[in-house]
Every structure is written in C-alpha cells, then in structure tokens.
Amino acid sequence: MKRARKLILIACGIVVLCVVAFWLSASSRSLTALPDDVSIAPASSAVTPDVAAFSGAWLGVWCGGPPTALIVEEIHSNNTAEVIYSWGNVPDRKLKADWERETAPISNGKLKLSSDDEPNIEFSIEPDGTLLGRYELGDDPPAFAELHRIPTTNVTAILAAAKKPAVFYEETRVPTHSRVGPTKDKSYGLQTTIYRQASAGRHPVVIFNHGSTGPGIVPANMVFRGGNEETFFHSLGYVVVVPMRKGRGDSDGPNLEEDNSVSPAVQLDSAIEDLQAVVTYVRQRPDVDTNKIVVAGVSRGGLLSVAYAGRYPTNVAGVINFSGGWFGERMPTADFNFESFRNAGHDARVPMLWLYADRDSFFSLKFDEREFSTFREAGGRGELVEVRDIPGEGHLLFLWVDRWRDKVTSYLKSF
Numbered sequence: 001m002k003r004a005r006k007l008i009l010i011a012c013g014i015v016v017l018c019v020v021a022f023w024l025s026a027s028s029r030s031l032t033a034l035p036d037d038v039s040i041a042p043a044s045s046a047v048t049p050d051v052a053a054f055s056g057a058w059l060g061v062w063c064g065g066p067p068t069a070l071i072v073e074e075i076h077s078n079n080t081a082e083v084i085y086s087w088g089n090v091p092d093r094k095l096k097a098d099w100e101r102e103t104a105p106i107s108n109g110k111l112k113l114s115s116d117d118e119p120n121i122e123f124s125i126e127p128d129g130t131l132l133g134r135y136e137l138g139d140d141p142p143a144f145a146e147l148h149r150i151p152t153t154n155v156t157a158i159l160a161a162a163k164k165p166a167v168f169y170e171e172t173r174v175p176t177h178s179r180v181g182p183t184k185d186k187s188y189g190l191q192t193t194i195y196r197q198a199s200a201g202r203h204p205v206v207i208f209n210h211g212s213t214g215p216g217i218v219p220a221n222m223v224f225r226g227g228n229e230e231t232f233f234h235s236l237g238y239v240v241v242v243p244m245r246k247g248r249g250d251s252d253g254p255n256l257e258e259d260n261s262v263s264p265a266v267q268l269d270s271a272i273e274d275l276q277a278v279v280t281y282v283r284q285r286p287d288v289d290t291n292k293i294v295v296a297g298v299s300r301g302g303l304l305s306v307a308y309a310g311r312y313p314t315n316v317a318g319v320i321n322f323s324g325g326w327f328g329e330r331m332p333t334a335d336f337n338f339e340s341f342r343n344a345g346h347d348a349r350v351p352m353l354w355l356y357a358d359r360d361s362f363f364s365l366k367f368d369e370r371e372f373s374t375f376r377e378a379g380g381r382g383e384l385v386e387v388r389d390i391p392g393e394g395h396l397l398f399l400w401v402d403r404w405r406d407k408v409t410s411y412l413k414s415f
Contacts, residue, residue, distance in 0.1 A: 032059070032067040032088040033097035034162050039073055040153040046077035051106050054081060054123070057158045058131045060147030061168060062087075063227040068145055069099075069162055070123060070131065072111070079106045085113055085121070086162070123147070126235050128199070139391035141399035144231040148198070169195045169225065174243060176277035181256060181266040188252035190274055193225045195240040196287060204292035204317075204412075205239040205282055209275065209301030210248070213258055220258070223249035229296075229322075232401050236412065238294075241282055245274045257300065264326060264336045271304045272311055279308075279315055294412070296320035298398045299362070303340055306352060306375070310344030317415050319352040319382075320408060322398040325371070328362040338374045345380025352382035353411045355404050357394035383411075 043052035058070045067088035074082045086099035104111050113121040119137040126132050133145030146168070150161045173189035197203045210224045226242045233240045247255025257267045275295065283290045295305040295316050302324020309319045326340060327333045356368040363371075365386050372384040387403050390396075397403065 032069045032086045032162050033099050034069060034071065034084060034086055034159055035099060035101075036155075036159070038071055038084065038155050038158055040071070040158075041074040043075035044077040047075055047079060050109060050125075051075060051079055053125050054106060054111050054131075056153065057150040057161075058123075058147040059150055059161055060131070060133070060145050062133065062135060062145040063143040063231065068133065068147065070111075070133075070147060071158070075106070080104065081106055081111060083111070083113075128235070128237060130235065132231070132235055141228065141396065142402060144228050144401065146231045146234060169193050172281075174278050174281045176246070176274050178246075178253075178270065178273060180269040180273060181262055182259075183246065183253055183256065183270065186253070188246055190243050190245065190252070190277060191223065191250035192241060192243040192278060192281075193223075194242075195226070195230060195234050197234075197237060197239055201287070202289040203237055203239045203287055204294065205241060205288050206233045206294045206296055206320075207241045207243065207275070207278055207282065208233070209271075209295065209297030209304050210242075210244065211297070211299030211301050213248075213255070220248055220255050221250070228399050228401050232405065232408075233296075236409065239282075239285075239288055241278065243274065243278045245271055264333055268304070268307060268326065268340060271300070272308050275304060275308050276312060276315075279312070292317045292415070294318040294320065296322070297324065298322040299324065299395065300326055302354075303337065306344045306348070306354075307340050309350060309352070310347040313347055313349040316350060318350055318411065319348070320411070321352060321354045323356055323360060323363065323395050324354070325363055329364060329367040337371055341371050341375040341380070342378045345375040345378030348380055350381075351414075352380070353408065354382060354384045355387060355397060355407070356384070357387040357390050357397040357400075357403075359390060359392075360394035360397075362395050 040056060043055045052075060054072045055075055056072060061067050069086045071084040072081050081104050083104050084099055084101050089097040102114055104113050109124050111123045119135055121135050123131050123133050131147040133147060135143040150158055172192050174192045176190055177187045178184055208226055208229060213220050226240060230240045244251040246253035256262045256270045282288055293316050295308055297305040302321035303326050305319050306321050306324060309316050325337045327336055354372055356365060358365050385407055387397055390400055
C-alpha cells in the first residue's frame, strides 16, 4: 500500500513541460474506494475543539485530478486518530482505487499519515472549514488537495458520496467575438473551468491564464484546469477561473499564438481579447465581487495578465505574473517582451506582483530584472520577487506554492 501512495504525484499528471503543467480531466471523473465497515465515533471529550474538528468524512481531489477521501473514524484522548485514507482509479496513470487504515497523530493543527520514508502526507483545516492536504515526494513540487466534509456520519450516505464522480468545478463556454488578425469578425467559444465558493454572496476572483504549447511539447488540445495554484487561491476564498484561449484545449478557433505567420502583436491582441471576454463573463456572475478581479498567469499567461491590465486599467484589482514572457530571452523576438511590458507600465494603474525563479530555462534573473526595470521606467508599479534554489526547472515556479504563498497572500490582502 505504501508504494501506491508514491503513485499519487504521478497520477496528478504533473508533467514538467516547457511552459505549463496540466492535470488530466479524466482523473477528475474517477471514483474513490472505501471499505464497507466505515464507522465514525464522537471524538474523545478530552481532546480540544481544534483536534475534534478533524472527525468525520472528507472527500476531495489531489491537485485538481485524482480523487481522495479521508475518514477520521475516531480521535483518542492522546490526539491520535483512527483513519481511512483512500484514492480513486486513474486508469491512464495505472493507479487503481484502494484504501488503507492506520493510526495518525494530530499535532500543531496537522493530521499526518505514517510513512517510513516518503511520501509525506498531511492534512490541516483551513479557516473556511475545508481540509487542505499536502503531499510531498522527493524533489517534486508538493501536491495539494482540497477536501470537503461529507455532512453526515451515516455509513450508507458516505459510501454513496464516495462513489460519485469527484468533480468540484463547473465548465462553461465563454463567447468571444474576434476583432483582430485572421480570426477577425468570427465568433468562438472558449472552454473555461470555474471553481466556485460554497458559501453564498459575492467573492473575489482570480482568472489564471495558461502558457504556450512550447515547441510542440504540449498538445494543443490538452485542457489545463489548474492544480496547486488553483487549490491555493480557492482556499483563500477566491472563485478561480481557468480559461483556455482560442485553439487551445477544447476552445474553438485556430491557435494563433503558435502560428509563425501571425505577428507577435496580433498574437497578444488575440489573447487579450479572449481574456477580456472572460472578464466580461465573470463580471456578470452573481457570485463575483467585481471590485476584486485579479488576473494571473504563467509564462505567456503572465505577460498576458500584465498587458491586459495596461489595456484595461480599470478592470482589475491586481495582477500576479509567474515567470511571464512571450518569447524566451535567447529568441530573436525577445525584444517583444520589453515592448509589451513597457506599454503596460505606461497605462496600468494597479501595483503588480512579479515572481520569477533562477534556473529558468527561458528567462535568467538578469533578464527578468531588465524586463521589470523597463516596466517601472514606463510608470508601472509593483514588486519583483526572485525565488532561488527551486529543484529542477525554475519556469515551473507557479507549482511551488510554499515558495510564494506568504508573498502572494500578503499582496492579495493589500486591496
């Protein structure tokens, strides 16, 4: 059973590609497994409320993909718990649904599953009442899970809930009417994934924008639904929106961004009009606080977020740029990055947060500093954060939540 745990990170579909990590949507529709003799006893009266809060049945998904369940059957007076930990079928990752029982300690607000070596798996209760799982294996980015309490101790109801598809998002098609380039005067639907908040009322929103396909590494039809970063933003109370631009994932239209016959300026204009369509859609939702719309993204999605705030300066409350750029610094078209950031700096109004890492195969920190200086000299406001010593590819900084959690949380609290 311990070996099966090591497959979870692989099953998450975290693929180290040139500009993006993605999670297979098929995983989200898989089911988790539980034994028939599940039972939930009241926590010992000797334990504190924060420990007793772990009691019950929790269901969720790892990094937006493989489903999981944690059943805390009994909590003893010594702050140990009898738990069932389970995971679902992920056929394309050769992971079969299964479960295991064990005794787990609860200490300092964390329930930790036992492990002789790796992986390390622990759970903590977030302020909104969700259960946040953290899975760490070797030098890979930690994976996160968001689990929700099944509001019953009835065994039949718990087993029935675990058999349902573990999908915690909705999908829609956002209409966009193109006014630029080869797609001018044509209308398309943009495949968009939305992670709502369970509570009523209006919530802040993060729109997270994907990167490019790279030099043919990422299939253009691969749907990006978010993962660690989605779980993080959602845990802070944000509605998280993950759109796919024209020609990507299940969106309509041609993929202009990978068409060398289309100028970089038109490529970016096309991406901006897609993002504007998504912002327009989001502003019409009854669960969104239109005064707190944040655009964020990785690689090309990072530059896009900055450029959008320059083009539509009153539409956003904040911008978070992870490893942003349209072209790598060694490409002959790299000056387009400076041009785009200069234009955004001239017109954008909100302070931004830029996060870059060393060991990035596309952008060195010196190059990033030059880009940020260009942005600032044009009038842009914000902070550049340099993160060092990430294992492996620095361009995948957005996966390493622990390396930027505090900085991003502080930034989001500033407005």
